Amino acid sequence: MGISVEGAFKSFGDFQALNDVSIEVPDGSLTALLGPSGSGKSTLLRAIAGLETLDAGQVLIDGEDVSKKPVQKREVGFVFQHYAAFKHMTVFENVGFGLKIRKQEKAKISARVHELLDLVQLHGLADRYPSQLSGGQRQRMALARALAVEPQVLLLDEPFGALDAKVRKDLRAWLRNLHEEMHVTTIFVTHDQEEAMDVAGQLVVMNEGRVEQSGSADELYEKPANEFVMSFVGEVNRLGDHFVRPHDMEVVLDADERTEEGMVQRIVALGFEIRVEFVLADGTEVWAQLTRSELQRLELEEGQIAYLRPIQAKSFNGTSPDDGSGASTPRGPQDGDGAEVSAAV
Amino acid sequence: MTASGTTSRWGLRVAGLGYIALLLLAPLVLIFYKTFEHGLAPPLDAITSPDGLHALKLTLIMVAIAVPLNTVFGIGCALLLVRHRIRGSALVDAVINLPFAISPVVIGLSLFLLYGTTGWFEPGLSEAGIEILFSVPGMVLASIFVSLPFVVRETVPVLQEIGTEQEQAAETLGANAWQVFWRITLPSIRWGVAYGVVLTTARVLGEFGAVSVVSGSISGQTQTLPLFVEKQYENFNLPGAFGASVLLALLALSTLLAMNFLKRKEDA
Numbered sequence: 001m002g003i004s005v006e007g008a009f010k011s012f013g014d015f016q017a018l019n020d021v022s023i024e025v026p027d028g029s030l031t032a033l034l035g036p037s038g039s040g041k042s043t044l045l046r047a048i049a050g051l052e053t054l055d056a057g058q059v060l061i062d063g064e065d066v067s068k069k070p071v072q073k074r075e076v077g078f079v080f081q082h083y084a085a086f087k088h089m090t091v092f093e094n095v096g097f098g099l100k101i102r103k104q105e106k107a108k109i110s111a112r113v114h115e116l117l118d119l120v121q122l123h124g125l126a127d128r129y130p131s132q133l134s135g136g137q138r139q140r141m142a143l144a145r146a147l148a149v150e151p152q153v154l155l156l157d158e159p160f161g162a163l164d165a166k167v168r169k170d171l172r173a174w175l176r177n178l179h180e181e182m183h184v185t186t187i188f189v190t191h192d193q194e195e196a197m198d199v200a201g202q203l204v205v206m207n208e209g210r211v212e213q214s215g216s217a218d219e220l221y222e223k224p225a226n227e228f229v230m231s232f233v234g235e236v237n238r239l240g241d242h243f244v245r246p247h248d249m250e251v252v253l254d255a256d257e258r259t260e261e262g263m264v265q266r267i268v269a270l271g272f273e274i275r276v277e278f279v280l281a282d283g284t285e286v287w288a289q290l291t292r293s294e295l296q297r298l299e300l301e302e303g304q305i306a307y308l309r310p311i312q313a314k315s316f317n318g319t320s321p322d323d324g325s326g327a328s329t330p331r332g333p334q335d336g337d338g339a340e341v342s343a344a345v
Numbered sequence: 346m347t348a349s350g351t352t353s354r355w356g357l358r359v360a361g362l363g364y365i366a367l368l369l370l371a372p373l374v375l376i377f378y379k380t381f382e383h384g385l386a387p388p389l390d391a392i393t394s395p396d397g398l399h400a401l402k403l404t405l406i407m408v409a410i411a412v413p414l415n416t417v418f419g420i421g422c423a424l425l426l427v428r429h430r431i432r433g434s435a436l437v438d439a440v441i442n443l444p445f446a447i448s449p450v451v452i453g454l455s456l457f458l459l460y461g462t463t464g465w466f467e468p469g470l471s472e473a474g475i476e477i478l479f480s481v482p483g484m485v486l487a488s489i490f491v492s493l494p495f496v497v498r499e500t501v502p503v504l505q506e507i508g509t510e511q512e513q514a515a516e517t518l519g520a521n522a523w524q525v526f527w528r529i530t531l532p533s534i535r536w537g538v539a540y541g542v543v544l545t546t547a548r549v550l551g552e553f554g555a556v557s558v559v560s561g562s563i564s565g566q567t568q569t570l571p572l573f574v575e576k577q578y579e580n581f582n583l584p585g586a587f588g589a590s591v592l593l594a595l596l597a598l599s600t601l602l603a604m605n606f607l608k609r610k611e612d613a
Contacts, residue, residue: 051513071516078517084510088532097528098518142514149518 001062001152001185002027003048008057010043017043018054019209025187025202027062030179032200033189034232040209041189042157048187049155050074061152077146077184081158083138085130091117091141092126098149116144119178136167147182156188160195172199193233197221205229227316237286242313249288250309251276251298259307262286264300276300278308373594380587388588391577396564397589400573404550404596406481407569411488411549416542419496424530426497427504441498444491452490453558456483460559479561484569487555492548496541503537504530539604547597 003025010018017040025031033041046052048059050071058067066074086094092113093100099109117123120140130138139159146154159175160168176199179186190196196203197217204214205228213225217233224230230243237244239260252259262278265285269275274290288308290298300306380388391397422441426434444452459465460477470477477483507530515529531538553571560567564576570593577585 049517051517071513072519072521074517076517078514080510080514082510084514086511086514086529097515097520101515101519101524145514145518 003153003185003187004060005044005048006058006060008044008047008059009055010040010047010052011055016209018047018057021057021206021209021211023204023211023214025185028183028185029202030176030186030200031188031202031204032196033187033204033206034191034193034196035206035212036191036232038208039206041191041206044206045155045157045187045189048153049076049078051078075149075152077149077151077154079139079142079146079154079156079159081161083130083135083142083162085133085138085142087130089129090126091122091128091130091133094130094141095144095148097145102149112148113144116148119147120144134167135163136171139163139171143178147184151184154184154186156186158189158191161190168195175199197233203233205232207232224314230314230316235287235289239284239286239310239313241315241317242310243315244286244310244313246275246287246289248310248312249286250311251288251290251294251300252307252309253298255307256309259309262306262308264302264304264306267295267300267302278306280308376587376590376594380584380591383584387584388591391582391585391588392592394585396568397573397585399565400568400570400589401592403481403484403568404570404593407485407488407552407556408546408549410485411492412542412545414489415493415545416496416538418493419541419545420500420531420534420538422497423500423504423534427501428509441494444493449487449491449552449554450558453487453555456487456490456555456559478559479563479567481567483559484556484567487559488549488552491552491555492545495544495548496538499537499541499544500534503534507533536608539607543600543604546600550593550597 003023005021005023008018008021009016019040021040021044023044033044035041043052047054048061050066050069054067058065060066061074061076086097089097095116096109096113099112104112113126114123117126120143122137122140122144125133125137130141133141139162143156143159156175160171163171172195175188188199201216202214203217203220205212205220207228212232213220213229215223220229220233224233227243230236235246237246237249255261260280262280264276265279266277267274268277269292272292274292274295275287276290276295277285277287279285286308298306392401422437425431426438457464457478460467460470460483466477475482477486511529511533512525515525520528551571552569553575556569557572557575560569560572562568562572562576564573568576570589574586574589574593577583577589
């Protein structure tokens with residue numbers, strides 16, 4: 001079941017949560033809504049579920065306009081950040097809730113619940129109460145509960161946000177596998193770009209109630225539509241009008257016409273990756289990502305002068321670095337009209 | 346632990362327990378002692394007298410009417426205050442507390458102003474042949490008034506604490522508003538409600554001031570147990586007064602015990 005949202009507006013008092021948002025989610029895909037807090041991603045998800053009514057715009061599930069349909073009739077599975085476990089019910093009763101509401105036979109409910117508990121690896125915990133489960137177990141229970149009614153679409157609102165890093169990583173992989181098995185159209189909200197790229201096939205980047213860009217992880221990383229997307233999906237340095245990823249910063253010891261002089265301020269070893277922080281002549285702070293062997297070859301030391309050469313830079317406002325607009329812009333790369341620019345090394 | 350720390354700890358304990366013993370337990374123990382000073386017969390006779398039995402029956406009727414009404418109203422009002430923040434909520438919130446703030450005697454008098462011979466509602470009521478004052482309806486009204494805030498006050502914080510996510514989750518699973526209330530909301534707030542019910546019951550059982558004003562305290566007709574106690578006391582029938590007092594105390598205690606029993610059974 002494909003999902004599409006067209007021209008969605010929603011405000012809470014003075015706050016514009018959604019400002020003309022349109023997205024397309026293909027049938028069977030796993031899509032991430034990615035953005036900082038307050039970007040409108042959760043509001044969009046809740047509007048798709050019917051937990052929030054749009055001020056204007058439409059939500060279509062499988063081509064049908066469901067904007068007027070109440071949440072009960074939308075057949076969506078929804079998973080909340082804080083699990084929303086029914087505390088007074090056992091795991092079994094939680095998972096079977098939707099089926100009981102649909103007045104299914106007891107034997108049928110029991111069979112389905114146990115099947116789902118197997119799927120989410122909670123077998124044997126059917127008689128526990130949510131308070132007796134760990135966070136990861138609770139979230140898997142919530143997922144089983146949402147899947148029990150065989151929803152058309154599965155919506156997850158920061159599903160791993162309240163879990164610790166290790167459990168988070170496990171659940172990510174597990175969700176990806178689950179999606180491969182079930183093929184139910186899934187949208188999940190996250191503010192963690194690494195999580196979004198790890199799990200989702202398609203990403204929608206949101207900011208201040210608008211969609212900034214959507215596409216695959218590669219597309220967003222390689223061809224960001226604007227400064228916001230570029231800095232949100234990865235690390236970035238700003239050199240005048242240009243943006244350079246730290247791994248696209250080449251460090252050399254001899255100056256030429258394409259290099260920028262900088263002083264090494266700090267060298268931080270993060271395992272294999274080395275983070276070298278520079279301060280440029282005009283006071284701009286940038287950093288370059290090097291490998292351990294590169295660092296050894298260069299024999300950099302804190303306080304020394306070195307030269308930086310951007311291998312690949314991007315500019316989003318169309319001004320050429322050669323028009324004298326700023327002294328700190330790299331001299332090498334030439335750019336077109338807001339397009340990506342690359343310089344031969 | 347230093348010696349002075351131990352001393353101050355013991356000092357606090359003695360002071361706390363002494364305060365409770367002197368002000369709470371001593372009067373209660375004394376009443377029990379006085380009641381059974383001359384055996385079981387005198388208090389039992391007083392309670393089983395026609396007037397005594399009638400007072401007990403009337404008190405239970407008050408409870409049977411006022412408690413369910415205030416429970417239903419209290420839950421509804423708490424839901425309104427917490428879940429549907431509308432204009433005027435703050436005012437409703439403040440007004441709910443009035444029965445706590447106003448002396449019960451004043452509440453009784455205000456009912457007089459409404460339903461008395463010169464009251465606002467009197468013309469219509471007497472035409473319809475309905476008597477409010479000096480009869481059971483007036484006493485029920487007074488009981489409802491004084492015990493109105495308890496369920497609301499005990500339920501509101503619990504509702505706030507559980508939040509709306511469980512209810513929303515139930516909705517996404519297909520539950521309608523009615524099912525959400527019975528299967529999710531009510532089970533989640535049940536101990537808050539139960540505590541409110543216990544307090545409401547205790548208050549209705551023991552209410553004296555407001556009921557006394559509107560009832561006229563006619564023996565065998567409009568006398569609840571607290572009014573019966575006062576009458577016996579005034580008539581120097583101390584065993585009767587003490588007997589009825591002990592009965593009242595036991596009734597209130599049994600509601601508390603009933604709640605604790607239910608809760609323990611559930612936790613097990």
